[in-house]
Amino acid sequence: MNADLNQLALRLDAVVRVVPGVSSLFSAEPALVRSARAITAAQPVGLVSVAAGPDGLSIVASVGVSAEVQAPTTALTVSDAIRDALDPAVAETAAIHVRVSRIAD
């Protein structure tokens, strides 16, 4: 992930954390990959994964959600929040994957 994509990932981290119903944000990448990336980046790396592909950005967010709200509803809200945070031209083609990894407060 280049510096621009990492900056976007960090920005999306902040976006996802404040979505109602999100109780935690986890690394979307394997721990080893993230650790290696953190070492090479020499700066904080995002928990949301952002990658550039031929068809546009590929974004993955792994979240823990509150048991108070239906998990599918929160997942959809997260994906909408991510898309809304992107530039419109980028948002149109971005592939967004929201993974509910835990349901716990």
Place this chain on the structure above:
Amino acid sequence: MNSDGDTDGDTDSDIGGSGYSLEQLADYLYRGRTPPIPEIDENAECQAMLDSLERLGTLSSELVSKDALDAPGVDETWLATLLATIGREVRAGRDIPYAATNPNTRLTITEGAIRELVRAAGDSVDGVLVGTCSIEGDLDGGGDAGEGDVAESTITVSLTISVVLSAPVTTLAQAVRERVHSELLKHTELHVSAINVTVVDVHMLTTAIEDES
């Protein structure tokens, strides 16, 4: 490997590919999760394991205290087996799709999150401790169904539970069944065809009986 690789590099002693073992997670818990360890705090499987350890510590205490009087030495094996089971169940596993209307949006829940949900629902019934939890069926959406089409997904949930006999066994088992069903209805889009609850241990409320005598 899970699609996001949450369990990449997993070994039997490595929870969620974090590089931390069950014993190290237990130590972290006993230290009050301080100082913070990002590799644990940002790992869903480690967090699920820590919460399970916490819940287990509370729920097992009355079962263990009774067992320790009757058969000291049995409990360590029982707890070790239970912890190993939970360690396997918290693994993320497959991504189970939720319906999504935007073709560029994919919404999923991990198999591990569903198992944790089921376990927590069962444990929430007073006097019940879930032993094993398995989910069988077509979690991926069913036969020829496309990605995100979960309408035909049908699953069977099977649980084993230990109970403190504070109510008839059938009442406790039914309460577990109802809570598990309610949580699955709320947080998944799966069709639950059956929830099988098997009671494998029954413990008497000795304290209450002794108090009365």
